[in-house]
Amino acid sequence: MQSGKKIRVLIAKPGLDSHDRGAKIVARALRDAGMEVIYTGLRQTPEQIVETALQEDVDVIGLSILSGAHLALFPRIMELLRQKGLTDVLVFAGGIIPEEDIPELKKIGIKEVFGPGTPTEMIIKYVLENMQKRT
């Protein structure tokens, strides 16, 4: 990263989850690691998430989901990102996602999936390493 550029991350919650404790913990951890974290709250539609990523010019999107609707919502998000030309954004996911769904998610372009209870240090390390690789 060049000196003036900060890593900008969007932490988004698609779907109808009723709380966002986990997402906020990740958001705060990434902030404490020196990143600029845009947080948009609960109940985001795929359209809202992708538009926000575009306007905020983020480098990374973290999708947090508990409701089980990931197979319905994530493909739409990835499709919209492609349509808008945001193909260079690193997308990872977290929350409650069954092991057997992970291959399908990786196939549509989600780079990593973190299960519940993943230490935040691991997520920070993952983001920093991937951002390093870019430059």
Next chain:
Amino acid sequence: MSKIDEIINGVLAGNRRKIAKAITIAESSPEEAKNLIASIYPHTGKAQIIGLTGPGGAGKSTLIEKMVREYRRRGKTVGVIAVDPTSPFTGGAFLGDRIRMQELSTDEGVFIRSMATRNNPGGIAKATKDAVKILDAAGKDVIIVETVGAGQSEVEIIKVAQTIIVIHAPGLGDEIQAIKAGIMEIADIFVVNKADRENADKAVMDIQAMLQLDNKEKPWTPPIIKTVALTGEGVPKLIEKIEEHWQFLKKELLHKRSLEKAEAELIEAIKEKVTSSIIEKLKREKRFEKVLQQIVEREIDPASAAEKLLNQELE
């Protein structure tokens, strides 16, 4: 076409992706930003720029959401820049203003950007000014800048605005002190938000009391507007006041311009009058001819001759 030219053309065409990229450049690459701003500058100056500042939790972001809706109803396109502090310890920032503006994200006529102060007060003021110019060049009719009204740096940021709104709300404890220190003087309009709460009138009275301390004669007296940002109550009235202030500024400017024009014309007229009357008098007294002769014979240079004649004349 180079990458930067693509971005410039994109901004001027209102392309959202390119607007976003341009703001990133303004934030992180000062050298590139200079060229970018120079190129778009001729296309700026059309937007109405509004600054909104006040303590955290007063309801700025919630109010902006309602203001944007009102402007959209009136057929205007809107840009929003929400500035939040960078942590001085980690350099990171939590930018949460969009939580209150979720539904605006997908409106094509609205562009929202969160910015962190990046521990560089002068720098963020510059980057914010550039971001305002970018949104202006991109054709947004109204641009609203949100900052936490805490210190001098925020005051600097908000000065990009033509109309500055200082917002307060009951239940924020001693925060009125923060308003006193520095941002009181820059307010064109005061908003007391959370008017649904019982102490709202007390907050209005506090501001009134402070305004009365300042008894300088002013051409514009800042009004105090009560709002409930959650419901939108008071927002149309706020927009009307902003419009009034805008008209006031235009009149001020016109007045200032006509004063300047009158001054130039008056000076010109005096010059002409004084010159011709002095020359006439000198000619009548034959001193003009005499000095002319001396100049021709190189006894004196024209400037010294003029000075000598005028000294005698103006004694």
